[in-house]
Amino acid sequence: MRRKAILLLAAVAALTAAGGGVLHRGAQARQRTDLARRLTGGEPDRAAGPMIAYGCAGCHEIPDLAGPRGRIGPPLRGLAERVYLGGVLPNTPDNLVRWIVDPKAASPRTAMPVTGISEAQARDVAAYLYARR
């Protein structure tokens, strides 16, 4: 799990360092999306519906999502580069899925509720969030 997180951070750092020089923006975005799919086992293209249906967007500002832009929780842009989730959980793909499904299990006093989102949908959302910066 730790190795995955380091791989993810290293890959993101490499992509960031590549800047506009080596890869075009579109190619960088595609690489990030492929990596996010592999790390999470989720499909980012399926994430928008659940992020609205389960209220994520009502509490969080979510990158590239049309609709509500909540301010109750932290903005979710740049999530791949964050070290901790909710200030308590190391940011790995499995932990992100776990947090999205049941934040109270990791942090009993967190204000983020259990929304009822399924683990499969949480994987899609995790892929979506890791694919963006």
Ligand code: HEC
């Ligand atoms: C009622 C408001 C609310 C809803 C609904 C909600 N969240 Fe949160 N979320 C929060 C708050 C508040 C935090 C900060 C929690 C903490 O630090 O303890 C948070 C934290 C997070 C984090 C960690 C971010 C970080 O930088 O540490 C992620 C990821 C996240 N939420 C994703 C989601 C997703 C995906 C959904 C939908 C399934 C969702 N949230 C629904 C309020 C909400």
